[in-house]
Amino acid sequence: MNWGGAKVIAEVVVDIKNKAVNKVFDYTVPEELAHLIQPGVRVLVPFGPRTIMGFVISLKEQTELQNLRPIKELIDVVPVLNDELRELGMSLSEETGSTMIQCFEAMIPNAMRAKYKKKLLCLSDTLSPNLASLFQNSRVIDYEQIPANLLKEVKQAIEHKQVELIYEVKDQLGKKMIKYIALVDRNLDLSSFNRAAKQKQVLEYLIAQPNPVLKSQLMDELQVTHAIMKTLVDKSVIKEIEVEAYRDPYADVVHQQSKALKLNQEQQVAVTTVAHACEENACDIFLLHGITGSGKTEVYLQMIENVLVKGQQAIMLVPEIALTPQIAGRFKSRFQNKVAVLHSALSMGEKYDEWRKILKQEVQIVVGARSAIFAPFKDIGIIIIDEEHEATYKQEEAPRYHAIEVAKQRAITHRCPVVLGSATPSLESFARAQKGVYRLLTLSKRAVSTAKLPTVKLIDMRQHSTVSDQMILSDVLQEAIAKRLERQEQVVLLLNRRGYSNFMQCRECGEVVNCPNCDVSLTYHKPNQKLKCHYCGFESFILRRCPSCQSEELRFFGLGTQKVEEYLQDQFRGARIMRMDVDTTSKKGSHQELIAAFERKEADILIGTQMVGKGLDFPDVTLVGVLAADLMLHLSDFKAAERTFQLLTQVAGRAGRHELEGEVLIQTYSPEHYVMKCVVEQNYHAFYVEEMKMRRRFGYPPYYYLASVMISSEEYNDLIMACDKVNQYLRNQLGHSCIIVGPTMPYVGRINQRFRMYFMIKYKQEPRLRAILSQLLMYFQEGSVSLSLDFFPNQFN
Ligand SMILES: [Zn+2]
Ligand SMILES: [Zn+2]
DSSP: OOOTTOOOEEEEEESOOOGGGOSEEEEEOOHHHHTTOOTTOEEEEEETTEEEEEEEEEEESOOSOOSOOBOOEESOSSOSSOHHHHHHHHHHHHHHTOOHHHHHHHHSOGGGTSSEEEEEEEOOSOOOHHHHHHTSSOSEEEGGGSOGGGHHHHHHHHHTTSEEEEEEEOSTTOOOEEEEEEESOTTOOGGGGTTOHHHHHHHHHHHHOSSOEEHHHHHHHHTOOHHHHHHHHHTTSEEEEEEEOOOOTTTTOOOOOOOOOOOOHHHHHHHHHHHHHHHTTOOOEEEEEEOTTSOHHHHHHHHHHHHHHTTOEEEEEOSOGGGOHHHHHHHHHHHGGGEEEEOTTSOHHHHHHHHHHHHTTOOSEEEESGGGGGOOOSSEEEEEESSTTOGGGBOSSSSOOBHHHHHHHHHHHHTOOEEEEESSOOHHHHHHHHHTSSEEEEEOSOSSTTOOOOEEEEEEGGGSOOTTSOOOSOHHHHHHHHHHHHHTOEEEEEOSOOSSBSEEEETTTOOBOBOSSSSSBOEEETTTTEEEOTTTOOEEEOOSSOTTTOOSOEEEESOOHHHHHHHHHHHSTTOOEEEESTTTSOSTTHHHHHHHHHHTTOOSEEEESGGGGSSOOOTTEEEEEESOTTTTTTSSOTTHHHHHHHHHHHHHTTSSOSSSOOEEEEEESOTTSHHHHHHHHTOHHHHHHHHHHHHHHHTOTTSSEEEEEEEEESSHHHHHHHHHHHHHHHHHHSOTTSEEEEEEOOSSSEETTEEEEEEEEEESOOTTHHHHHHHHHHHHOOTTOEEEEESSOOOOO
16 A cells, blocks of 8 residues: 555554444554555554554544554454455444444454464465575464564565465364475485385385375375384485464365255245346345245255356355254255355364455355354355244344344345245244245245155143143153154154253242342253253252251252153163253264264154254154143243244154154143144244234234343342433433333343343334434443343343
């Protein structure tokens, strides 16, 4: 950048997450950095007495401000945020009421926020003499070793892809290096090695190769030992070259190349319609409503194929990829190394490596969870969001963004379509499709043409005696399982509650053992004999006496997956049972192993939480049982019915996806509820119509938009006083068209020692809403009280 000697001023967003400093600060750029700095790089700047990180937003020549302080150091040489993402970050900050710095940080991998060391990696053998001298001894050097007068040359070399700036991330895997072997002098005289046959063989091999050779490969092929290699290195006839390798989470997995499957007519229409939109650069939003097993993934694959042919890129979001390794595998099989995968089960270093492939445009597709929506692609041709109704697309901490909303914004910039797919679309999305805001595509048949939808039956648990404290399996379900075991078919059971028992109660005085930090009961985990809080992570050993009356009559109540596993083991001797919940899948790769083992039929029954409902495809599952279908139904949450319908439909969809016929048995205490009836009929439309009536009656989305203000404090009195002030402010400021509900105590009134209250704001149109709520953060966030805004609230617990 040539500034003709004029002073360069950088506009910087600094790393302070306080709403009051959510603005851009000006800094001067010292002369030695002026030629290196670019918008989108991170810098170190003085702020008060401290030195902090910041993002450079733009450069300019003039400012009205006086006494600017200079930037101290550049962290990046290549921008980590391109023009599009910087603008997106700014508007996301407005949309979500978060600070700009929170938005920018959400767009880059965690590794770049962690402790790291900057290094320079040599990629080419034809560097200028100055640079070549840096890499005399190693292919990687510390960035600090570069003399200041060479920085400009280094930057040019980075641009020409001769060297690369990398961050050495300290995670459990460490940095992964690959060793190559090269000859020191190609005109070597081999005669002196006549009496060392093995050594000579190595040298002849190397002479025959134009390039350095992978050390492990050479040793394998020639069957030589480390000692022989070392002798040659010591004699200075060969040298070892170390190169950093990407940590590839899928390195050990062989993905057999898959070919496009033949589509049925509905699938073909979906692919062609979206291809037309791509052709016309239309940023249309499609809702792909396809029943479970209707072959949505194949449709996504072919939509993406069409985009790749044009040389464009694709973003594919899946709810939580740790839950859907099968999908990631299908993308890898079809597109091989054109795919980067980003998900929470990867180590920090692996994620960083995958992200770099995207930044350098070395891949064309990213498959990932929510944050992959910020993939720094430059020419996006399509954005697909699978299971669009899932709550995981909304981030529940600042910045509280919704990936679908971000997708729509990026689609406008890139002039490309967005495809939202689901068997059970969110009410909001389906209502938009009905109104023609979204374009509806329907898949009404199962992709395996002989496969039928399973039969679904309700089991009324009210008719079963409750004398024996808890009825786990009704006779009907018990017999159905036995039948499958006999026929060597597989069973999936859903109980959406982990642990062994969900509360411990005193039989003398009725006291329930609660978490000391939260207003919820502690759950008993049998394998490690502990009581755990699922909200704050608190753990304690099992109590022997009631904390209130000292009685020893403490008993466990309620049902969790661990207890059901034990019960099944007892009922079906010899059956092989597998459990899938947060506790059995927390280890890296363990979830994938569980699924693979069940696929290989190493177990007969899979019992698990909602995880078992997610996108899994097991050909031999012919029975799905739901143990307590009402668990979520009666929560005081406007989405309770919708979530229950979605979960039950999804899990029912695991049965009979292939040749064998499927059956679904649902145990419930509310068989008359419209959710249960619609699940039995597998009728999304009927559910939609009923649920829309409820939403209209109680004024919920899609009839109103929602925003929430959550207020929390360790001091109950401070919380109440803050609520009063906020209440007054909201009612004074917001127009009459807004409905303000609250202050209300959420389902869990205290989490992690903080008391909580919230306001819900229902609105149809209030252009000043975001500004008014942003002001709240500035005015009422004092002392122990903290406020958070949510413009896409999903839950109020
Ligand atoms: Zn707790
Ligand atoms: Zn007691």
